[in-house]
Amino acid sequence: MRVPNSVYASAKRIARIPPSHRSYATPATYNAQQRDPQLADYPDVPFVSNQTLPARGWWDQQMRRNFGDPVHENDEVLSMWGPDPPVVPPRTALLHFSIAAMTFVSFGLLCNFVLLPERPTVPREYPYSGLVRELGGLEENKARDEGSDAEDE
Structure with a gap:
């Protein structure tokens, strides 16, 4: 059959591809495939x-x-x-994908900023700028360089 x-x-x-009709610049000519x-x-x-x-x-x-x-x-x-x-034209597929991605992102933002309850407790506070003075100051609490360990020994 x-x-x-x-x-x-x-x-x-x-x-069949129609010829291009441009009214600006040089006119385009359609060359059929040989x-x-x-x-x-x-x-x-x-x-x-x-x-x-x-x-x-x-x-x-x-x-x-x-x-x-x-x-x-x-x-x-x-x-x-x-x-x-392709069953769906690429522009339509991109539009649908963008809508789906925006939906997921907006749902995540809604959950994070609107539906998230307030903290039931007060955050812990320490005196003297968060115990900086009691722990020896900012300079004492910095991480030491690897080279400084070798010099101390």
């Missing part, structure tokens, strides 16, 4: 991933191919084992 021509026709419509001369008389197969084709009605249902169908020159990318075509 062959694939209907409407599948290939819609793929050709999708793959056919690869090494392909000679090999059929021009549309650039459509096999994952987007219907699941049933194929001679080989796993690879979604019929017996004798020409293989695209980029079959390793377009086969069933190639990378998945």
